Amino acid sequence: MSLPLHNNGEGERDTHLWTSGRQVHRRGKRRPAARNARYTKGVAFLIGKNSDDFGLSRSSRFRSPTRGVRVEAQAQGWWDDLSALALALPQAAFSHTTAAHIAGLPLPTRDPRPFHVSVDGPRGSRKAVVWHQRAVLEAEHHRGYLITTPLRTWLDLGCLLSVRDLVVVADHLLRRGLMAPDPVIPPVVGSRRLRQAADLADGRSKSPQETRIRLEMRDRGFPPPELNAPIIEDGGWIGEGDFVWREYRTITDYDGAVHLDEKKHTQDNQTRDLYAAHGWRHVALTKRMVRNMDAALERVARALRDNGWLG
Numbered sequence: 001m002s003l004p005l006h007n008n009g010e011g012e013r014d015t016h017l018w019t020s021g022r023q024v025h026r027r028g029k030r031r032p033a034a035r036n037a038r039y040t041k042g043v044a045f046l047i048g049k050n051s052d053d054f055g056l057s058r059s060s061r062f063r064s065p066t067r068g069v070r071v072e073a074q075a076q077g078w079w080d081d082l083s084a085l086a087l088a089l090p091q092a093a094f095s096h097t098t099a100a101h102i103a104g105l106p107l108p109t110r111d112p113r114p115f116h117v118s119v120d121g122p123r124g125s126r127k128a129v130v131w132h133q134r135a136v137l138e139a140e141h142h143r144g145y146l147i148t149t150p151l152r153t154w155l156d157l158g159c160l161l162s163v164r165d166l167v168v169v170a171d172h173l174l175r176r177g178l179m180a181p182d183p184v185i186p187p188v189v190g191s192r193r194l195r196q197a198a199d200l201a202d203g204r205s206k207s208p209q210e211t212r213i214r215l216e217m218r219d220r221g222f223p224p225p226e227l228n229a230p231i232i233e234d235g236g237w238i239g240e241g242d243f244v245w246r247e248y249r250t251i252t253d254y255d256g257a258v259h260l261d262e263k264k265h266t267q268d269n270q271t272r273d274l275y276a277a278h279g280w281r282h283v284a285l286t287k288r289m290v291r292n293m294d295a296a297l298e299r300v301a302r303a304l305r306d307n308g309w310l311g
Contacts, residue, residue, distance in 0.1 A: 066126050100157060103150065158188060204228050222300070253268075
C-alpha cells in the first residue's frame, strides 16, 4: 500500500505513519517501535487489538477520526482526518468534493467534510463518510491519495454544486487540459446542471474570480468580451487584458492578490498608461470592489457606454 501524505495543519506535510507496530517513514527509514517512539503532532497510525500500540493508543493524547486509526488529539485539521481514513480504506477512492479538494479544484467551501468515498464493492459503515458504489472505479493517485479522475470528479459535483460553481471548476480543468471542451455527460444526478455548465465553460479564464465576473457580465447583458487577449499597438504587444472589447476600446482587469506586489503594481501602472496613450479605456476591479458586484460592473458598463455601447 502506498502511504498517504499527511498535513500537520501548519502548512507542512507529515508522513510519520504507524502500521504493524513500527513506524514507516516516507523515505523508507525505519524508526523505533511505536511504543518507544516520540509521537508528534499530526501522527496517524493503524491500531489492532493485538498490536503493541493498543494500550498507548487509548491515551487521551489520541483521538480516533475513524474506526481503527488514531491521531494526536491536537491534530484537528481535515487533512489529519483524511489521512486517517486513507489508512483505514486503502482500496477506496476519494470522490466528489473530497477528491476536488485534494486535487486543488476551486470550490465554494474550504472544508471537504463529510468525506466522500467511492468503492467498486460493498459499501462500508464509518462515521463522517458518504459512500458511493460504482461498477467501475475511475481513479488515479494524486498527492499520495487515490481519488477519482478529473472528469469523473466534475461529473460527481453535478449533484452538489450550482451551475455557476460547476462552471468555475470546468474552466479550471479546461485551462489545465484535464477536460475536453465538449465532455460527454452521462445520465447522472445533476446532468442538467452539468450540461448548462459545459455550455458556459471557457478555459481562457485564468482564475475563478475571472470566471465569476464573466458569468455576471453575461447575466447582465454585456457584449461578449475577448478573454485574456493581447493588446497590439503600432505592431507591438503592449499588454494583455482579462476582458477586452475592441469595438469599444475598453479593457477590464481583475486585480487579484498578485497585483498587490510593488513590482507588479508598478508594471500595471506603466501598462495602463500605454493603454491610455493609445486610446483605450481601462477599468480595474479588485476583490473589495467585486464584493458589491452591481457597483463594480456598473463602472465597466459606464466605460463601455462612454465608448459607444448602447446597452
